[in-house]
Amino acid sequence: KQEVTQIPAALSVPEGENLVLNCSFTDSAIYNLQWFRQDPGKGLTSLLLIQSSQREQTSGRLNASLDKSSGRSTLYIAASQPGDSATYLCARKLTFGKGTKLSVIP
Amino acid sequence: NAGVTQTPKFQVLKTGQSMTLQCAQDMNHEYMSWYRQDPGMGLRLIHYSVGAGITDQGEVPNGYNVSRSTTEDFPLRLLSAAPSQTSVYFCASSPRWDSYQPQHFGDGTRLSIL
Numbered sequence: 001k002q003e004v005t006q007i008p009a010a011l012s013v014p015e016g017e018n019l020v021l022n023c024s025f026t027d028s029a030i031y032n033l034q035w036f037r038q039d040p041g042k043g044l045t046s047l048l049l050i051q052s053s054q055r056e057q058t059s060g061r062l063n064a065s066l067d068k069s070s071g072r073s074t075l076y077i078a079a080s081q082p083g084d085s086a087t088y089l090c091a092r093k094l095t096f097g098k099g100t101k102l103s104v105i106p
Numbered sequence: 107n108a109g110v111t112q113t114p115k116f117q118v119l120k121t122g123q124s125m126t127l128q129c130a131q132d133m134n135h136e137y138m139s140w141y142r143q144d145p146g147m148g149l150r151l152i153h154y155s156v157g158a159g160i161t162d163q164g165e166v167p168n169g170y171n172v173s174r175s176t177t178e179d180f181p182l183r184l185l186s187a188a189p190s191q192t193s194v195y196f197c198a199s200s201p202r203w204d205s206y207q208p209q210h211f212g213d214g215t216r217l218s219i220l
Contacts, residue, residue: 034209045211096148096150099148
């Protein structure tokens with residue numbers, strides 16, 4: 001059974017700091033990996049989808065990497081802003097991690 | 107485009123009642139799925155469908171039924187509601203059945219079973 005783990009469960013940083021969120025998975029097979037954002041009381045918004053043949057994807061201040069050999073993905077957020085405060089989830093083959101709750105302090 | 111639409115947004119049921127959570131997408135997506143989200147448990151897959159007429163069970167299917175008579179609609183039925191089914195339910199879709207990734211989510215249905 002695929003397992004997806006996200007560490008840390010919560011993270012608090014001052015505004016402007018660069019940060020990295022981690023996601024690890026147990027299945028080394030060829031599947032895509034996706035990062036989502038969830039605001040309180042809301043649904044999930046897709047941020048980045050990394051195809052299994054890719055190593056990274058970028059969108060604005062976000063960069064996600066995928067290393068299938070080590071079973072890891074990272075989401076890098078540059079120059080964090082209070083509006084980035086949310087829970088970030090990664091997903092691989094229908095399985096979600098429990099998320100990292102990010103708080104960016106003004 | 108409306109994307110993925112879920113109705114109702116909120117619902118309170120009594121134990122033993124039945125109801126149907128509606129999910130519709132207007133993107134002609136092949137793949138649709140239902141998740142429940144509980145504190146400390148994350149998102150867990152209930153049922154999924156790779157196309158009209160084809161459904162399969164996910165991680166936590168007990169107590170739920172689904173059908174997919176059209177590409178657009180994927181309703182989730184609670185047969186006899188139990189307090190353990192109190193949760194937030196999300197419907198998701200993606201263009202291809204073999205992407206194994208639910209890319210577009212509805213806003214969720216918050217369900218309380220008394």
